Amino acid sequence: MNFQEALSLVNGTDYVVYALPVFIVFLIGEAYVIYREGGEMIREKDTWASVAMGFGSVGLNLLAKTCYFFLFMFLYERFAIFDIGYQWWAWVLIFFADDFSFYWHHRMSHQVNILWAAHSVHHSSEKYNLSTAGRQSWTEWFHKYVFWIWLPIIGFHPLMILTMMSFNLIYQYFLHTETVGKLGFLENFMNTPSHHRVHHGSNVKYLDRNHAGMLIIWDKMFGTFEPEDQEEPVVYGLTSNINTYNPFKIAFIEYARLRKTLSKSQSFKHTIQYILRPPGWSPDGSTLTADEMREKYDDR
DSSP: OOHHHHHHHHHHTOHHHHTHHHHHHHHHHHHHHHHHTTOOOOOHHHHHHHHHHHHHHHHHHHHHHHHHHHHHHHHHHHHOSOOOTTOHHHHHHHHHHHHHHHHHHHHHHHHSHHHHHHHGGGGOOSSOSGGGGGOOOSSTHHHHGGGGTHHHHHTOOHHHHHHHHHHHHHHHHTTSOSSOOOOGGGGGTBOOHHHHHHHTBOSGGGTTOOOOSSBTHHHHHHTOOOOOOTTSOOOBSOSSOOOOOOHHHHHHHHHHHHHHHHTTOSSHHHHHHHHHSOTTOOTTSSSOOHHHHHHHHHTO
């Protein structure tokens, strides 16, 4: 199989592209609801910055996905433990396996500084609406798929894996809104707009919480769940906001911050720790990680 054939196959699984018209309709609908209810209007520059990041991400993701497709096919054809196939129950299994993989990818993207440099793009808007879902990293795709490598080894076909990843991302688009309140019993096991608002909060209480894709059960199982507190409204953005709408600055500003931090490193050991430890880590405690800030917050 050559690259062009692989690209065609992978493109056929990219249902996010096919969903773009639906995304636009819902974005316009959300803006109307906000206007009708007298809420703060969507900030035009912020929205266009998010849209630009989204379109750039779609193309780069297709390239990265195609490259990983070759790796997944190699692992599937050489090392697959089971021949799972495409039965209905196989789709149920991959639903959970994909979401489990997404949880750990997402959690590590908040816990490893070099991964956060890519993922922080998605958190850089100080607004929260459906356009925020499109504010995706231009570099995250090149390491993201590593967290799904175990699936072709188990025996899931790579096209099946990529299809489920697309459906997961489509679902997550609709989490990025303030126009939907809590959803009753669904809050117990599904990721909802309420749960995901928490994830985008820069409040100490909300930092590095609710990493779920579709199922909030992973956060509840692994100790990263935090419900939305009506008495503490979510403050969106980063703990140190970037104050720019330039897509190229948004894409790479956190890498520039990390490089500046590394230039101050006093040893090779500290350099490695700055790269692999959580954002905010410092050898002398002059800056704090989210867990360290939360510890101080809880001790108040």
